[in-house]
Amino acid sequence: MSVATLRKDASPAPVVSLRGVSVRFVTERGAVTALHDIDLDVEDGGFLTLLGPSGCGKSTLLRVVSDLLPPSAGAVRVLGVPPAVARGRRDIGFVFQDSTLLPWRSALQNVELPLAVGGGGARPGRRTPRELLALVGLGGWENALPHELSGGMRQRVAIARALVNDPKLLLMDEPFGALDEITRDRLNEELLRIWEETGATILFVTHSIYEAAFLGQKVLLLAARPGRVREIVDVPLPNPRHIALRETPAFVDLVAHLRRVLEAC
Amino acid sequence: MSAQTIDALPAVPGLAESREDQRRFAQRRRALAWRRRLLPIAAVVLLLALWEGGVAFFHIKPFIAPAPSAVAMLLVKKIGLLLQNLAPTAIEAVSGFILGNLAAIVIATVFVYQRTLEEAFFPIAVMVHTIPVMAYAPILVLLLGNGVEAKIAIAAMICFFPTLVNMTRGLRSVRPQQMELMRILSASPREVFFELRLKNALPYLFSALKIAAATSVIGAIVGEWIGATTGIGALIIQATYNFDSPLLYATIVVGSAFSALFFGLISWAERYFLKWNVGEAG
Ligand SMILES: Nc1ncnc2c1ncn2[C@@H]1O[C@H](COP(=O)(O)OP(=O)(O)O)[C@@H](O)[C@H]1O
Numbered sequence: 001m002s003v004a005t006l007r008k009d010a011s012p013a014p015v016v017s018l019r020g021v022s023v024r025f026v027t028e029r030g031a032v033t034a035l036h037d038i039d040l041d042v043e044d045g046g047f048l049t050l051l052g053p054s055g056c057g058k059s060t061l062l063r064v065v066s067d068l069l070p071p072s073a074g075a076v077r078v079l080g081v082p083p084a085v086a087r088g089r090r091d092i093g094f095v096f097q098d099s100t101l102l103p104w105r106s107a108l109q110n111v112e113l114p115l116a117v118g119g120g121g122a123r124p125g126r127r128t129p130r131e132l133l134a135l136v137g138l139g140g141w142e143n144a145l146p147h148e149l150s151g152g153m154r155q156r157v158a159i160a161r162a163l164v165n166d167p168k169l170l171l172m173d174e175p176f177g178a179l180d181e182i183t184r185d186r187l188n189e190e191l192l193r194i195w196e197e198t199g200a201t202i203l204f205v206t207h208s209i210y211e212a213a214f215l216g217q218k219v220l221l222l223a224a225r226p227g228r229v230r231e232i233v234d235v236p237l238p239n240p241r242h243i244a245l246r247e248t249p250a251f252v253d254l255v256a257h258l259r260r261v262l263e264a265c
Numbered sequence: 266m267s268a269q270t271i272d273a274l275p276a277v278p279g280l281a282e283s284r285e286d287q288r289r290f291a292q293r294r295r296a297l298a299w300r301r302r303l304l305p306i307a308a309v310v311l312l313l314a315l316w317e318g319g320v321a322f323f324h325i326k327p328f329i330a331p332a333p334s335a336v337a338m339l340l341v342k343k344i345g346l347l348l349q350n351l352a353p354t355a356i357e358a359v360s361g362f363i364l365g366n367l368a369a370i371v372i373a374t375v376f377v378y379q380r381t382l383e384e385a386f387f388p389i390a391v392m393v394h395t396i397p398v399m400a401y402a403p404i405l406v407l408l409l410g411n412g413v414e415a416k417i418a419i420a421a422m423i424c425f426f427p428t429l430v431n432m433t434r435g436l437r438s439v440r441p442q443q444m445e446l447m448r449i450l451s452a453s454p455r456e457v458f459f460e461l462r463l464k465n466a467l468p469y470l471f472s473a474l475k476i477a478a479a480t481s482v483i484g485a486i487v488g489e490w491i492g493a494t495t496g497i498g499a500l501i502i503q504a505t506y507n508f509d510s511p512l513l514y515a516t517i518v519v520g521s522a523f524s525a526l527f528f529g530l531i532s533w534a535e536r537y538f539l540k541w542n543v544g545e546a547g
């Protein structure tokens with residue numbers, strides 16, 4: 001908690017800033033404009049959920065921010081520097097939809113991977129891989145191989161791996177999309193706890209309206225073809241949040257509003 | 266089932282029953298496992314008995330088809346000679362196995378990073394692979410002489426191609442998302458190779474190695490047929506020309522036993538090193 005506050009004072013500049021960003025894919029079957037003229041600022045310590053129909057460019061946006069994809073036009077800055085530099089400084093953590101664990105590494109070894117490659121290494125004062133596994137509720141599972149874990153547990157390992165370099169920015173691309181609803185609810189609550197504990201800025205892609213409303217401090221609604229910003233909605237819900245929040249009138253109203261905007265997309 | 270056990274347990278309805286079920290289930294599984302092991306053995310014993318009976322009943326001459334008992338007796342009597350001849354064959358097969366597979370792994374690695382070289386040389390590898398071993402074996406003997414080198418080369422050639430194909434595929438079939446993960450972690454090309462590609466290729470490699478374990482022995486034996494004074498291959502030729510069928514059969518038994526042992530060793534290594542590979546590629 002105090003970490004989050006400290007950081008907020010230290011750098012008032014946005015953690016992610018996009019200016020006029022467009023991405024066009026040229027394929028044999030013609031050109032697709034995946035993103036069109038996106039302007040976006042994400043403040044330090046924020047939790048922004050990206051919501052939109054499938055194919056509207058949500059993944060593309062995360063890929064541009066994480067230097068997996070260069071934009072066709074526009075400027076991208078992460079923590080005030082180009083994404084490639086931020087990536088090199090290990091300031092970006094990424095969680096994919098499918099956990100993308102290396103099947104030959106145990107849970108603990110998977111969390112250790114970012115320390116083993118790219119000139120990384122443990123730093124004093126940071127949570128150790130073991131502590132991170134405990135943080136995501138997998139204490140005691142260090143030696144389990146990925147195939148011995150359930151889908152939800154694998155995704156927890158992936159989150160712990162993304163946190164091991166203590167990134168200032170965490171990008172998550174539908175990380176709970178393949179999970180059953182009960183597991184997803186539990187992980188949603190835990191992710192909010194992790195967000196409070198680490199003070200990281202999170203960009204979270206989902207196509208679930210409930211998830212977007214429950215997790216986000218702000219919800220970015222994207223419209224499809226071409227992908228563009230439809231609206232940014234402030235979430236007027238109290239923190240910390242628990243699943244019961246979903247039954248409150250404020251939450252129900254917010255979901256109804258988001259749905260109306262989405263239908264107009 | 267005894268009343269004593271049930272009394273000792275807290276009165277949970279269904280618990281005793283489920284334990285009983287569990288016990289019965291385990292028993293059934295054990296029975297099935299034994300069945301799987303015993304049935305093939307029973308079949309082999311039956312066939313051997315039929316063969317033994319057939320040889321006696323039809324008065325078949327030993328040099329045409331020896332009785333299993335005669336082969337077994339000879340196997341015991343001449344085990345020294347047989348093992349003495351197995352040694353060079355085993356050395357040739359294992360050396361060829363190591364050389365052929367190492368070459369295949371190195372070339373597969375080059376192919377993965379240099380597509381041009383793959384496009385240029387892979388068709389040649391395919392063409393060479395279509396030549397039967399019996400056809401290129403004499404050429405290698407002419408080139409390398411009558412020593413062990415030619416036999417090792419033949420064993421290596423025969424191992425090379427399946428491993429080249431599998432290894433290239435394994436190194437290349439890395440999932441795109443895993444590559445993206447490595448990029449986000451700023452992994453160097455070297456780290457991508459050792460952390461990702463090589464380990465991803467292991468299941469593919471092992472399925473090729475299991476094939477190679479058996480074929481390398483065939484390669485060594487074929488090499489010995491063309492010109493050798495010792496070895497399983499030489500012994501097979503000698504026994505055939507002397508109409509010494511019991512020796513021929515015993516030699517074949519020893520050669521196959523070695524092949525099976527080699528194959529078993531690679532399978533064991535596969536199970537040991539690929540514990541993580543459950544229901545995946547390869
Ligand atoms: N590598 C690519 N090549 C061609 N088209 C792509 C590629 N990646 C994404 N697209 C296209 O860009 C659009 C947005 O894709 P994406 O960002 O994956 O959407 P979302 O994650 O919101 O479902 C889609 O129309 C998709 O077909």
Ligand SMILES: [Mg+2]
Binds near residue numbers: 058059060173
């Ligand atoms: Mg997507």
